[in-house]
Amino acid sequence: MLFRLPEIDDADGRVLAGLERLRADLRHQVAEPRRWLGQLRRSLIAGAIRGSNTIEGFTVGVADAEAAAAGEEMPTPHDRQTRDAIAGYTDALTYVQQAARFEVFSYHPMLLSVLHFTMLRSELERSPGRYRLGPIWVAGSPDNPPVYTGPDAALLPDLVEELCGWLQNGDLDAPAVVRAAMAHLNLVSIHPWRDGNGRMSRCLHTLVLARELILAPEFSSIEEWLGSSPYNTAMYYAALGEAQGGSYQPDRDAHGWVRFCLRAHHLQAQTVERRLETAREIWRVLADQVAAAGLGERAVAALYAATRPDGVRRVTYARDEGLTRDQAVRDLQGLKKAGLIEEVGHGRTQRYLAVGPAAQAERSVRNEHAGRPLRDPYGSP
Structure with missing residues (x-):
């Protein structure tokens, strides 16, 4: 069982309409040939790379993230784990950008495993691409109880299969940004892997939007906004915690989570504008x-x-x-x-x-x- 799409109320509808107006304006602006657009695109890709990894504790500067986005060596020395995390996420996001216009594409558990392997390929001891074999929990701090406990490992194959089936065929008439938010929530709640679940869920969020051709992925992602400040990251975790309730409870109402994502997308679109x-x-x-x-x-x-x-x-x-x-x-x-x-x-x-x-x-x-x-x-x- 997955989290179900919540009812969209009038306030959500107004935000969705406003977001579409912003995106229509952005589509018009990026359609015009501007020589500075290439550098802006790279800056936005770098922001997504930097933001999503900052949430996980892999912090690099703007110049380092832009170098990674450009396929260059980061100018600042970093430890191997940070370098590998940035490189892996950059490669996964590059795939997402290209997948936006793949003629042959489908959501499948193997797709998610390959993306996960791409992100964590340098840490083979963490079994990248393979489902975890035991229990998992997210700890708020070493001195406190877990803030979230994932479902039993035996349930993972069926849950991921159900999620991919929903991505392929479920609720296709819902706004793409709402479907992306629900894909994010469901994957991070299933927590299929030993590590990298947050990064994968944010990447899937961007992939869903990319496949809907909302805008180029670098203009649609909220990864930068989520990791752009400790305040935004704290709100992100709070919204997740409220939706999840501490354990895998997909019968809970996800309206607050969707509203959080709609707000984040609107603010990110204003920032891009x-x-x-x-x-x-x-x-x-x-x-x-x-x-x-x-x-x-x-x-x-x-x-x-x-x-x-x-x-x-x-x-x-x-x-x-x-x-x-x-x-x-x-x-x-x-x-x-x-x-x-x-x-x-x-x-x-x-x-x-x-x-x-x-x-x-x-x-x-x-x-x-x-x-x-x-x-x-x-x-x-």
Whole structure:
């Protein structure tokens, strides 16, 4: 037995309608060719990687997550377990992005096992991809009783099979975001594996939305929002705890959980909308500075990338823009000579950071947009 879809009330309906309006606007904006969209997409993918792993205690900086999303080595040294967790989740999320448009696709227990193996492949001692063989519980802290106890291991094959059958054929007329929330709740409550259940459940949430083509997965995920602050993470665990009731009780009402997810999606969509507006304005200001310096329009992409937390590497810029090594070097040296970027590091760590008027303009635009509070879709404080 699985958690059933709850009744959607009028307040939920208004939030769903508002979320659809936000997404329609985002679809329109991302459909227009904008050279900064590629970098924004990578930033959003990095946010999902960083957010979901932060919840599990694997914390990396923005620059590290963006490097992982770009397929590059993280600039900051980390222990092996953290590096492996980030790499595994990045690979799983890459699959989700591609699976959005697979012509042949079905939800199957083997799909979930493969995704789980992808995430935890470096920890074979944890049996990635294999169901746990014994009991499991989630401990709030070593000094307190478990906050959640999963179902008996003997029930796992049937429960996962039922979940995949529901994903394939159940409640198909329900809003996709509601189905994604219920897939998340059911998988994390079944807790089929020894480890990685939370990451897998958040990844499945994103996969359900990706398959419905709500938007590109990087624009639809709430993984970044869930892990973006201790407050958000605490609310996430509280919503899960309220729905689960401490053990596997699928007859409990999941309305509070669905409402939590709808609110999170709405807030994440507002955040993405703000980033689009911010990116557009930053690009415009930097384009004026590049033109005033007498440089070609192509260099705007390099200068925009240099405003990111870890700046821009020559190889990344060349790859993103389809340039030769000499073209990339020429653009970067021109920006450096104009006093818009500076070079830091050497060899593998060498990168370029925005300075002077470029850095000032980026900070000014970002601070202006960040000063506006987000709207709570349910109107609560």
